[in-house]
Amino acid sequence: MFDLAIIGVGPAGMAAAVEACALGLSVLVADENAAPGGQVFRAAEAAASDPAVAPDIAPGLPLIAAFRASGADYRPATTLWHCDPEEGVLSLSAADGADAVTARRILLATGAQERPVPIPGWTLPGVMGAGAAQILLKSAGIVPAGPLVLAGQGPLIWLLAVQLARAGAPPLVLETRRGSPLAAAMQAGFDLWRGRAMLAKGLALIAEARRLGVKVVTGVRGLRAEGGTQVERVSWDGGSAPCDTLLVHEGVIPATQISRALGLDHAWDAPQRCWRPVVDAFGASSLDRVAVAGDGAGIGGWQVAEASGRLAALDAARRLGRLSEDAFGARVSGWLGQRAQALALRPFLDALYAPAPDLLTPPDDTIACRCEEVTAGAVRAAARMGATGPNQLKAYLRCGMGPCQGRICAPVTTALIAEARGVAPEDVPPLRPRAPYKPISVGMLAATAESMQQGRE
Numbered sequence: 001m002f003d004l005a006i007i008g009v010g011p012a013g014m015a016a017a018v019e020a021c022a023l024g025l026s027v028l029v030a031d032e033n034a035a036p037g038g039q040v041f042r043a044a045e046a047a048a049s050d051p052a053v054a055p056d057i058a059p060g061l062p063l064i065a066a067f068r069a070s071g072a073d074y075r076p077a078t079t080l081w082h083c084d085p086e087e088g089v090l091s092l093s094a095a096d097g098a099d100a101v102t103a104r105r106i107l108l109a110t111g112a113q114e115r116p117v118p119i120p121g122w123t124l125p126g127v128m129g130a131g132a133a134q135i136l137l138k139s140a141g142i143v144p145a146g147p148l149v150l151a152g153q154g155p156l157i158w159l160l161a162v163q164l165a166r167a168g169a170p171p172l173v174l175e176t177r178r179g180s181p182l183a184a185a186m187q188a189g190f191d192l193w194r195g196r197a198m199l200a201k202g203l204a205l206i207a208e209a210r211r212l213g214v215k216v217v218t219g220v221r222g223l224r225a226e227g228g229t230q231v232e233r234v235s236w237d238g239g240s241a242p243c244d245t246l247l248v249h250e251g252v253i254p255a256t257q258i259s260r261a262l263g264l265d266h267a268w269d270a271p272q273r274c275w276r277p278v279v280d281a282f283g284a285s286s287l288d289r290v291a292v293a294g295d296g297a298g299i300g301g302w303q304v305a306e307a308s309g310r311l312a313a314l315d316a317a318r319r320l321g322r323l324s325e326d327a328f329g330a331r332v333s334g335w336l337g338q339r340a341q342a343l344a345l346r347p348f349l350d351a352l353y354a355p356a357p358d359l360l361t362p363p364d365d366t367i368a369c370r371c372e373e374v375t376a377g378a379v380r381a382a383a384r385m386g387a388t389g390p391n392q393l394k395a396y397l398r399c400g401m402g403p404c405q406g407r408i409c410a411p412v413t414t415a416l417i418a419e420a421r422g423v424a425p426e427d428v429p430p431l432r433p434r435a436p437y438k439p440i441s442v443g444m445l446a447a448t449a450e451s452m453q454q455g456r457e
Contacts, residue, residue, distance in 0.1 A: 002028040002073070004316050005090055005103035007080050007258070010038020011060065011302040012294025013109035014067040015309035016316075017074075023317040027072040028101060030092055034077050036064050038111055039131065040302045043138045052167040053138050056159065063306065081444075082435040085262050085287050091435075098444045105289060105316040108259055108277075109309060112252040112295035115274070115355065116408045117152070118362045119248065121225030123370060130160050130249035143169040146244030149234045151223055153177040154251040154353045158205040165212035172241055173209070174220040174234070176250070176359065179352040188348035195345025198301075223248075250355055254296045257407055261433040262290060268426035271350035272299060273360065274411065275430050281336065282315035283308055291315065300343055307339035360415035368416060369409040371402020379413050383420035389429035390414055403439055406431045 004020050006013045009031035020027045037044045041060030047053050048061060067074075075094065082091035088102045114129045121127065130150060136142040143164055150161055151174040161173050185192050192199065210216070222237035225246050234243040253274035260266065265278040265286035276298045283291040293312040294305035314331050317323040323331070362368065364377030374397045379387075382396040390410045393399045399413050400406035410431040418425040436445075 002026045002103040004105045006107045008109035009036040010111050012305040012309035015306040016313040017072040018066045018070045019310045019313035021070040029072045030075045030078040081440045093444045108292045109294045110255045110296045113255045115250045115253050117250040119223050124231040126231035127225050127246045130247040133247050143167045144245035147242045148245050149243045150247045152249035161209045161214045170213045173216045175218045176220045178356045184348050184351035187351045191344045198345045283312035303342035307335045310335045361419045368412045369399040372398045379416040380420040383417040390431040
């Protein structure tokens with residue numbers, strides 16, 4: 001049995017493992033990727049000399065090195081597909097087989113996912129999320145060929161635009177932002193000054209993008225992808241441009257597939273229009289054994305994720321009797337301060353890049369559920385017939401029952417149901433996923449059962 005099992009090896013998971021191991025806890029870390037870093041520092045070790053991404057991943061290299069040296073039982077390319085939080089049993093699958101382990105504490109550090117925002121034509125080949133393009137760039141140095149368009153809003157838009165431009169593929173940026181910088185600054189108040197270093201970094205990225213030849217169209221509305229067998233053109237109200245690759249991005253939201261499947265309490269994040277787990281200052285959730293750290297508990301960025309991972313590890317050590325209350329109080333104060341400092345700019349960003357309601361409720365003929373090819377119009381019709389949420393929608397249209405298991409369609413169908421029924425999105429009961437959290441073969445299932453039986457003998 002492990003003292004602490006961590007799911008995810010981004011900044012939060014790595015920081016938690018380093019802190020927990022230093023305190024003498026036995027730590028298991030499982031992650032779906034082949035190397036540590038998460039999304040923000042993906043393939044950082046391999047890409048450290050790549051001029052397109054090196055400046056942006058360099059801050060993660062010391063943390064990755066510390067994690068490698070921590071002594072944690074690290075299992076890359078491993079998926080958690082089921083968890084029993086009462087018994088602390090985690091079912092894991094990997095290419096070489098399946099396993100079941102137990103842990104006294106469980107930390108979910110699963111990070112964020114891109115907000116799915118269907119637009120007309122988004123199922124055409126050549127249309128993908130901006131995050132997918134960044135994965136290709138960091139992992140393999142691949143950039144799209146031909147006319148490239150990056151559409152949406154948020155800090156990642158500018159970071160990716162700069163990285164692509166450094167790699168010789170400057171995109172056309174179609175910015176869909178509706179928020180006013182002045183109004184956002186007024187809403188942020190003094191926190192804007194506290195977050196001035198991060199704000200300066202963002203402004204520097206925008207300036208670099210323009211120096212590298214990135215052209216920008218602001219105030220874009222009515223975005224749509226057009227083409228026959230693949231995307232050929234992107235159009236918007238009042239304009240269009242040739243396009244072989246369209247990258248769409250409207251911010252990120254917490255990845256809550258596992259936390260919702262476990263039945264953790266969640267709260268509606270009004271500024272970002274999404275659900276997030278309810279956690280205390282140290283990541284503890286509504287289930288005694290389970291904690292959540294990093295962007296999976298609320299979007300904050302990698303510095304916030306690192307601090308929250310450290311705090312969750314310290315809390316685990318205290319709960320397991322490895323850290324006295326006095327020692328705990330002395331150790332957490334610095335990380336609480338660092339997290340508060342890193343969150344200072346968040347109110348400004350949330351106000352500036354708040355998703356517009358119409359972006360979340362596409363036209364009737366737009367595909368809302370890609371797995372089952374269900375249109376937004378069909379979802380609206382089902383809502384008018386009585387589907388009160390994405391759980392009930394399964395019986396009407398099978399939305400959420402495909403390979404994505406609702407990760408992509410649930411936020412969209414929730415917004416559509418709310419619109420059709422005339423209620424607020426937070427009043428629509430959220431999707432309750434079930435295990436397996438990711439598709440698993442029958443052979444893997446049998447191997448996990450065998451592993452669990454051997455563990456009892």
